[in-house]
Amino acid sequence: MRIAVTGRTGQVVQSLLARAQAAGVTVIPVGRPELDLAQPNGVEQVLAAAKPDCIINAAAYTAVDRAETEPELALRINGAGAGAVAVAAVALGVPLIQISTDYVFDGMAPHPWRESDATAPLSAYGRSKLAGEDAVMASGADWTILRTAWVYSPYGANFVKTMLRLAETRAEVGVVSDQLGSPTSASDLAETIIAMAKTLVARPKDATLRGVFHAAGTGEASWADLAETVFAASAALGGPSARVRRIATIDYPTPARRPSNSRLDCSLLAARHGLCLPPWQGSVQSCVATLLAPSRS
Template identity: 60%
Template sequence: MRLLVTGSKGQLVTALLERGAAAGVEIIPVGRPQLDLADPTTIAPAIAAAKPDAIISAAAYTAVDKAQSERELAFAVNAIGPGAVAGAAAQLNLPVIHISTDYVFNGAAPRPCRETDLTAPLGIYGASKLAGEHAVAAATPNHAILRTAWVYSPFGANFLKTMLRLAAERPEINVVADQLGNPTAALDLADAILRVAGNLVASPDEALRGIFHCAGTGDASWADFATEIMAISEGLGGPAATIHPIPTSAYPTPAPRPANSRLDCSKLRATHGVVMPPWQQSTQHTVERLLHA
């Protein structure tokens, strides 16, 4: 199987390259300038030239707070661009897997969010990603939209790596404790994407298409996640700091965050046979890899 991935850097592309190599799947990352989501004229030629079996729409504008003041750019990259990617996929009769986010929800639900729940993003980033979902769905029915959350990995910049860096610099760290979500390892997400891509390429079944939630198994607050990172690191002889839980009100940001980012992933399990590992297990593996690098 030959998969084109939009973007050439970042956690997910790096994870897909690693997992694809292990699974015998050819991953073709295509980023700027060859494929620039902010310049839709570059998209169809780049995709056609790669001759893939399926497309993974992974590149995105992910600066959540900066998006509040860069609305036009966020929508160009997260909505108009993915719509053009899906349009190119439709022209080539290829399935497209589009990566979306928990930020399409407002976080008010008392339980993990399901695919059928009402979307109501709180900020520009979430609104642009939701618009991207709509653009992809409008361009082709041959799509799977995977909403994920709280992604971390040994690569790039992410919460887990930030916690380890801060632990090496200071004895105590304040971390928000009233936002809940599913920590998701990018390597696990890559495995899930490869499984879904294989299913879409192998079968035209409409049930395999649509919106799915894809996040680590089990939930936590950011403070819970940080505490687990510290416990694992300390047990391995790495840096550790004391985590002090704080309310969101004590850590204001330009873009509001959903209080409940938990995603119900049962549809993905039932339809695609994907079961994500417990987040604690994947956190252990990631910390071990970083400390032993």
């Protein structure tokens, strides 16, 4: 099976490429300069050249804080760009999996977010991703939206890599402890995406497999919890470590507001697709081990 994925260097794209051979699929990354969602003309032609059985839209404007000063660009890429990919999927007659985010919610619910909960993004980034969801839904495509949260991996820029870098020069790191979420390994997410893609292609008429789903690591954590797990895993392997000083969101102001509750309820994914990501703690340990491996060899 051939899977075209938008983007080239992102965490999800790189994780899909790393998992492709073992999963028995061919992953074709399609990104800039050939495909630029900020200028989505020609999207169909570029994707058609990949001859995909399924399309994954993983390309996105992901600079959450910078989006507050570039809301039009974020909206163009994450909103109109996603819509253009969906229209291409319609023309090619293949299913589309649109990657979305916990940031479409306002964080005020007392429970992990369900797919049926009302969206109310707090940031320009969140609004742009919700616009992408709306564009995909309105496109007429054979669509599935997969929301995830707090993604980390050995690739790109992410929280786990930032903590390890800070620990190289600091004995203590202040980390927010009053935001809760579902840390998600991009590697685990890639396995889930590939499994979903296979099922969507094999069962084109099954409406229960389509719609909005949540996919995140099992369990919950604060950013401070996640940092402590990273440091413990690193210390166990002889890598850099630091103490965590727990702070409140108000003590770490950012241009974009973050949801205080980003936990995702993933039970619908388990019920309909039979898929469940593993507990986040073990996946963090695996990621840290991978990141430290080059320096330990």
